[in-house]
Every structure is written in C-alpha cells, then in structure tokens.
Amino acid sequence: MQSGDDVRTSLWVGPGPACDRVPRIPGSKSLTNRALLLAALARGRSSISGWLDADDTRLMVAALRALDVSITGGDDPGQPLQIDGRGGPLRCDHAPTLQVGTAGTVARFLLAAVAASPGVFVLDGSARMRERPMGGLVAALRDRGAVLTALERADALPLRSGPHPAALRGGTIVLERPASSQFVSALAFAGLLADAPLEIVLREGTPARPYVDMTLAVIRSFGGEARWSAADRILVTPTVLTAMPYRVEPDASAATYFLAQAAIYGGSCRIDALGHDSLQGDAAFVHVLGRMGAQVEQRGDVTVLHGGAALQGGTFALDDMPDTALTLAVVALFARGPTHITGVGVLRHHESDRLAAAACELRKLGAGVEVFDDGLRITPPSARPEQPVAIDTYDDHRMAMAFSLAGAVEIRDPACVAKTFPGYFDELARLGVPVQRTPG
Structure with missing residues (x-):
C-alpha cells in the first residue's frame, strides 16, 4: 500500500x-456520472445543472466525447452542461481507448455501455484501477453475448470490448453478492440497450443498495423502465431514453x-x-x-x-x-x-x-x-x-x-x-x- x-x-x-x-x-459525483451517461444515451439535448466539476466527472465527459458525444457548456461555475444524446447505443467511427483514471463509476458504467454498443473500444485506467474488481461484471456481460477481451490480467483493465456479433441479449443474469453495487448499476444501464428485457437476480443482495436505487431512479427520470420486481431482482426494459433538464443534488x-x-x-x-x-x-x-x-x-x-x-x-x-x-x-x-x-x-x-x-x-x-x-x-x-x-x-x-x-x-x-x-x-x-x- x-x-x-x-x-x-x-x-x-x-x-x-x-x-x-x-x-x-x-454536486453529487454519483448523480453527475449517472446523468451524463444517460443523457448520452438519450434522444435529444439534455441539460445537466448543479453538476460536479471534478476529476471523476471530467473523466466521464472526456470518455463520452471520445465516443463522439457532443458535450458543451460548463465553462463557468454554475453553468449547465449540454449533452446531445445518441438516442441509443454509443457509436464511434474509430476505436478509441477510453481512459477512466481511478474512477470506478466511469470504468464500470462505460464498460457496460460499450459492451451493449457496436464497434471496438478499449478501456484502461490507473494502476490502482487495474487492481480493482471487474470480474463479476465482465462475466455477466459475456453471458449476455458481449465480447470482452482482457489485454493483460484476466478480467481486469485494460479490456477490449467488441466486435460483438449481435446486440446484447436480454434474459436473466444471476449474481452472487457482487463486489460493488456499481456492477448492478452498470448492468441496468446495459439492459436499456439490450434486445429484450433484462432481469438481474441478486441471490445474496448487493453492497450499498441505495446506490442501485439511485441508478433506477435516474433511469426513470430519463424515461427509462427499471424497477425492483421483487426483493432480490431488478427488471430493466429496453427503452429509448428522452432528453431532459436534470438537476444534480449536492x-x-x-x-x-x-x-x-x-x-x-x-x-x-x-x-x-x-x-x-x-x-x-x-x-x-x-x-x-x-x-x-x-x-x-x-x-x-x-x-x-x-x-x-x-x-x-x-x-x-x-x-x-x-x-x-x-x-x-x-x-x-x-x-x-x-x-x-x-x-x-x-x-x-x-x-x-x-x-x-x-x-x-x-x-x-x-x-x-x-x-x-x-x-x-x-x-x-x-x-x-x-x-x-x-x-x-x-x-x-x-x-x-x-x-x-x-x-x-x-x-x-x-x-x-x-x-x-x-x-x-x-x-x-x-x-x-x-x-x-x-x-x-
């Protein structure tokens, strides 16, 4: 250490x-990065006010821009960000390497989003981020048809996503207790882009469940369908999200x-x-x-x-x-x-x-x-x-x-x-x- x-x-x-x-x-880092990703997936222009201007959120902005998402504004304190969403999966004419630094939200959320998108992408991060758990999320995405290749250490960053033979499959993913609630949130984001409803079954619960609740709430704010269907399972219905003005809490x-x-x-x-x-x-x-x-x-x-x-x-x-x-x-x-x-x-x-x-x-x-x-x-x-x-x-x-x-x-x-x-x-x-x- x-x-x-x-x-x-x-x-x-x-x-x-x-x-x-x-x-x-x-502003909340957790809400800012969720709202940024969902705005990028939505159809139309979203405005995010109260957003956190810090390293972790700038990494998300930079990664989305590398994926050809237009993000403007935010140059002055208090100025909202304007995001022109893609209206569905992320696409890019080249094969960018997305740098996530030490940001777990960026690494996990973006991995799920690109795993459900056409094209080839590489995610990499800091030395510490390369050590942090990714395996449970990688396995779940592979189970639904994503092609994810570890470039150095098994199931850890750096990872290459794609090319995928088809859209991410819906169906049921069963998780034992995940290493992080971010795995569950990431799968919920992926479910929005799947070819059929995705059920996430948590056999032994999840750490920090309020973060999962937060994810589902923000998805619904952008017009998505994601909810707890039972005490131990989440149902996400593929949805074209709707752009909106979003205010981030402190x-x-x-x-x-x-x-x-x-x-x-x-x-x-x-x-x-x-x-x-x-x-x-x-x-x-x-x-x-x-x-x-x-x-x-x-x-x-x-x-x-x-x-x-x-x-x-x-x-x-x-x-x-x-x-x-x-x-x-x-x-x-x-x-x-x-x-x-x-x-x-x-x-x-x-x-x-x-x-x-x-x-x-x-x-x-x-x-x-x-x-x-x-x-x-x-x-x-x-x-x-x-x-x-x-x-x-x-x-x-x-x-x-x-x-x-x-x-x-x-x-x-x-x-x-x-x-x-x-x-x-x-x-x-x-x-x-x-x-x-x-x-x-």
Whole structure:
C-alpha cells in the first residue's frame, strides 16, 4: 500500500471552530456520472445543472466525447452542461481507448455501455484501477453475448470490448453478492440497450443498495423502465431514453465532513437542498451522528445538526453507506467508548484499501484499532499526540477529507481531493478552520 512519503507539499489543518456553518457543497459525483451517461444515451439535448466539476466527472465527459458525444457548456461555475444524446447505443467511427483514471463509476458504467454498443473500444485506467474488481461484471456481460477481451490480467483493465456479433441479449443474469453495487448499476444501464428485457437476480443482495436505487431512479427520470420486481431482482426494459433538464443534488458524502465537524467541535451545520428526500443513501449519515449524541433535524430538502454534546461510541452498520465509514472512523476518536463499524468490507477495493489505511492513520493518532473483514473497531486515545501528526492519504480523496477532521494534523498529498471535491480545503478555510500550507 503506497503512502504519501514522496509528496512535496502538505497542509496543516487545525481544529474546527464552534460556529454556525452553511457549507457550499458541490454536486453529487454519483448523480453527475449517472446523468451524463444517460443523457448520452438519450434522444435529444439534455441539460445537466448543479453538476460536479471534478476529476471523476471530467473523466466521464472526456470518455463520452471520445465516443463522439457532443458535450458543451460548463465553462463557468454554475453553468449547465449540454449533452446531445445518441438516442441509443454509443457509436464511434474509430476505436478509441477510453481512459477512466481511478474512477470506478466511469470504468464500470462505460464498460457496460460499450459492451451493449457496436464497434471496438478499449478501456484502461490507473494502476490502482487495474487492481480493482471487474470480474463479476465482465462475466455477466459475456453471458449476455458481449465480447470482452482482457489485454493483460484476466478480467481486469485494460479490456477490449467488441466486435460483438449481435446486440446484447436480454434474459436473466444471476449474481452472487457482487463486489460493488456499481456492477448492478452498470448492468441496468446495459439492459436499456439490450434486445429484450433484462432481469438481474441478486441471490445474496448487493453492497450499498441505495446506490442501485439511485441508478433506477435516474433511469426513470430519463424515461427509462427499471424497477425492483421483487426483493432480490431488478427488471430493466429496453427503452429509448428522452432528453431532459436534470438537476444534480449536492453531494451527500461530501456533506458528511461538515456535519461531523459540527458534531465534534460544536456549533451547527446546515446543508441546504439535501434532506430525507435525497436519492443518496449517505444523506442518512446525519442520523448516525444523532445516535452518537448530536441534535439532528432533517426535512425533505434540508439537514441541520447541532453539536457540542458529548459523543458516545457504539456499533454502526454502514452497509448502505460505506463511503461514510472513514468520516465515522475519525469521529470515533472523539467519542466516549469504542466505536464498531460493520458492513463495509467493500472498502478494501476502493481507491485504497480503506480499512487498512484508516487503521494505520488512526493508530498514529493514538487510537486502538482492530481490523475485521467487514469493518473496524476503534477505541479512542486516552491522550492525543503532543505534536501534529502527518497523515498519509494513499492517493485517496476520502482519506484526506476525513482525517482533516482530526485537528492539528498535517495532510499529505492534499491535492488528491480533486477527485470529487477540488475546493474542499478552501471551503474549510472559508468556514474558519485553520488551514496552512507546509513544506513537505
């Protein structure tokens, strides 16, 4: 596991003030990339407002443009993107190599889309993305007739898609528990382009089911037919999608850092346009902080947290919101008693092995940490280190943002937050958190 020892610049981040916060949260990465792909498949021009401008979404935009999808706008902050959809499968006169970087959504979603499209395409990504699971998705697409060839390691990037002898077949795909909910979402996208309805059977459920619910909801927003037909199966009907204006919600995962800061240091945090009506499962994380002792109010489109009360540890199953686990792991440093996080084994296969990485950095801060297959048990330190602790971020945006909450820490490789929240540290500073650049 790589660390940030070679990083030449770092940021020192101090404790948060006890103040009233109304942070500016960027658009949801998950919703942005879903909307971009669906707009590309739709007939007509779609407008996407509130979109996230960050590395992961720019990778999706670049890949779609490489597939001859016209995407304009977005040059100024707040300006919508305009996407001229293809009205069906993606087509290209040449055989492009689509670079997905470290973006799992781009890799999985685009693989499914090109596997259901004519032509030959190659997908490749970063060294870490080449290590991340793809096999279950590859096998499912091959079962429906897609021709997918691994160019180096079996069932891993880089992969060549096509030429396919015929359209992707509908029918039934049976999955054991997939390595990622993105596999299920990707198959739902592929089902829109199949030659007959596609049923996805999940024998052992899926990690992070709210992300699958989100996918089905966004598909329906573009006029598609995709629904849970039973507790363990999804039915997708091939559909020509309809272009539309789509508004992206603020990113609920990003909001967790500001909510947690208020829970730890006091004051309040208000998140506008994000409440219990959100499509994002991570919007429910505020109730985890409520169980720990924070005062929480959540309505349809707003979330408010008042901190200052003593926080209590406990056991928290985060199966439906694994991206919040690192936030909770750092909050656990400030709780009374141990905090046991369960249901997040999927984190071993993200930008870093997040369970191992978090354990290493929490121990630097004096915590006792036990690592399990599906989570962590964290015992808060009896005393904090006297000197600022240097936190390695493992080229992982969530490690950098979560550990910035610890206070009096040096965050190495802070630029990794550009993956989903380029202005994160600027926003901390705007809200009164001490942030200073230091030489590496």
